[in-house]
Each structure stands twice: as structure tokens, then as C-alpha cells.
Amino acid sequence: xxxxxxxxxxxxxQPSYWVEGINSFLYNAILEYMEDNNMNRTELxxxxxxxxxxxxQILNDGEINxxxxxxxxxxxxxxxxxxxxxxxxxxxLDDLNSNNHKTKDLSYYENDSFSEVYSKNKKDSxxxxxxxxxxxxxxxxx
Amino acid sequence: xxxxxxxxxxxxxQPSYWVEGINSFLYNAILEYMEDNNMNRTELxxxxxxxxxxxxQILNDGEINxxxxxxxxxxxxxxxxxxxxxxxxxxxLDDLNSNNHKTKDLSYYENDSFSEVYSKNKKDSxxxxxxxxxxxxxxxxx
Numbered sequence: 001x002x003x004x005x006x007x008x009x010x011x012x013x014q015p016s017y018w019v020e021g022i023n024s025f026l027y028n029a030i031l032e033y034m035e036d037n038n039m040n041r042t043e044l045x046x047x048x049x050x051x052x053x054x055x056x057q058i059l060n061d062g063e064i065n066x067x068x069x070x071x072x073x074x075x076x077x078x079x080x081x082x083x084x085x086x087x088x089x090x091x092x093l094d095d096l097n098s099n100n101h102k103t104k105d106l107s108y109y110e111n112d113s114f115s116e117v118y119s120k121n122k123k124d125s126x127x128x129x130x131x132x133x134x135x136x137x138x139x140x141x142x
Numbered sequence: 143x144x145x146x147x148x149x150x151x152x153x154x155x156q157p158s159y160w161v162e163g164i165n166s167f168l169y170n171a172i173l174e175y176m177e178d179n180n181m182n183r184t185e186l187x188x189x190x191x192x193x194x195x196x197x198x199q200i201l202n203d204g205e206i207n208x209x210x211x212x213x214x215x216x217x218x219x220x221x222x223x224x225x226x227x228x229x230x231x232x233x234x235l236d237d238l239n240s241n242n243h244k245t246k247d248l249s250y251y252e253n254d255s256f257s258e259v260y261s262k263n264k265k266d267s268x269x270x271x272x273x274x275x276x277x278x279x280x281x282x283x284x
Contacts, residue, residue, distance in 0.1 A: 012223060018214045022226045029228050067207050072160045080228035081154060084164045086171050087223045 005097050012093070023064045026074060030058065033078035048074055147239050154235070165206045168216060172200065175220035190216055 011017055034044050045055040050070075058064050066074070075082040153159055176186050187197045192212075200206050208216070217224040 013218055015211060015214045015218060018218075018224050018226070019211050022210055022214075025226065025228045065209050065211055067209050068164055068213055069157060069161050069207050071210055072157045072164075075228055076155055076157060076160075079231045081231055081234050082160050083227045083229050083234075084160070084167065085225045086167045086217055087225050089221045089223055092223045092225075 005093075008096065009093055012089075019065070022071070023062055026064050026071065027058065027062045029075065029078045029080050048077055050074075147235075150238065151235055154231075161207070164213070165204055168206050168213065169200065169204045171217065171220045171222050190219055192216075 030044070030048075033039070039047065041055050041059065042052060045052045048055070064071070072082050172186070172190075175181070181189065183197050183201065184194060187194045190197070206213070214224050
């Protein structure tokens, strides 16, 4: 178990873990908003105040390395409040590790935004769970 | 009360509310880290991997409009995990409004990161509560 804890700690200390999480939340929220409002990419670009090229980049690659300000603006425009907290590393890890060492509880991956999107279970949904097969999940499944 | 709720909703829909919140969290975390580790600005710049000019900009103005990636990197380097969530606007507002209409409970302003910094009550602390006198707090106090 010690070993798994240290793998978890290592993963949590990688910027890409958090950046991918944020990208994924935003990506899902944008797609959900498009679907709920029957928008095409042109309408979405206009609504978000970004270029059509940028929209394609987001929707094709899930790459959203915006500034903080832009992320906040986009979140608000797709009906979400962007709640950001800085958690003390040690207490955060203690909380995770004390939770029966369950692998699955790793914060982001079962967070409400993900489950929310999934629980809708739309047959025609274009929403992709970016994380389902990513490197972190693979590492954690070891 | 209706009126106060709608003021609150208006404020929460302003990007600057959230951006200032994130800036403030990061600003406090950086200062706390500097103090705890007896670092000067040059050492901090080197630790964070940013220029000394950028450090001065942060410490003098509290302006941190970095990219998501940079914010995540900085947070991890000052021993914090950057936990980001997108909350559905309506349920977030319902939660706030059902909470006895207390003005003070407005999410960010009594969030753990703020209180944490404050509860340390260091006499020589240079930590400034950016929000104590800002426009949002003023508006809410009306």
C-alpha cells in the first residue's frame, strides 16, 4: 500500500494531471452546453467570444491552455461557476490515503462533473471521457 | 432578500469575481511559502521558474493572469494542489441562497485558503487580504 500511495503522490505532483483535469472539465461542459442548446461550432464560437479555429482546436484535441481569465469567462458562458481552491498537499494526501486506499477515489476522476455528464447517458452524445484511457488511469490501475 | 440574491447572482456572473479569487489564493499561497522558507524574491523567482520582474508584478500588484498550466505549476511549487471544479450555476446559487441568506457565506471570502492564512496570525506577516476592501465585498455589505 505504501507503494501505491507514493505512486499516487507522484502523479498528483505532475502539473499535467491537474491541467488535463481542468481541460477535461471544460471540454465536457462546453460539449454539454452545445448539445443542450443545439448549437453548431460557429454559434458556439460566437457565444464564447473565441475564433472558430480555437473552437475546432478545443473540440478536436481537447487542448485548452487558456489564461485563467479566459477559462473563467468560458466557464461562466456555459452556465458553470469555476470554483478553484488551493489545498494543502499534506492534508489532501492524508485525506486520500486514509480513504481505505481505494484507487478509484482519486479526486478528479470520479468528480461530479464527469459523473454528471455520464449519467445523462445520451445515446447520440459526442461527449468523450478524455480520461477513460489516459496515462494516469493506466498507472493507477497497476 | 430577493434583491440581495439577485445582486449576489450578478456578482457571481462577473469573471473578475472568480479571477480575483484565484489571484488572491495564489498570491497568499506564494507569500506564505516565501515566509515559511525564508526566501527572498530572487530565490522565489528561481524556485517558481519565472522572471524576477514577474515576481515583483505578482507581489506588488497581485496580478497573476497566467495560463492554466502556469498556475498549476506555481501552485504545486508552493505545496498546494490546485483543485478546480465547474459547478452548475443553478445548484450553486440554490445552495448559497438556501443558506439563511447570510451575506458572509459567499464561497470564496470565507474559503479555507483565506482562513488558513489568517488563522496563522503571524505578527510580521506581509500577507495582505486582497479582498478585505475590494469592490465585491463592498457591494455585498450593502
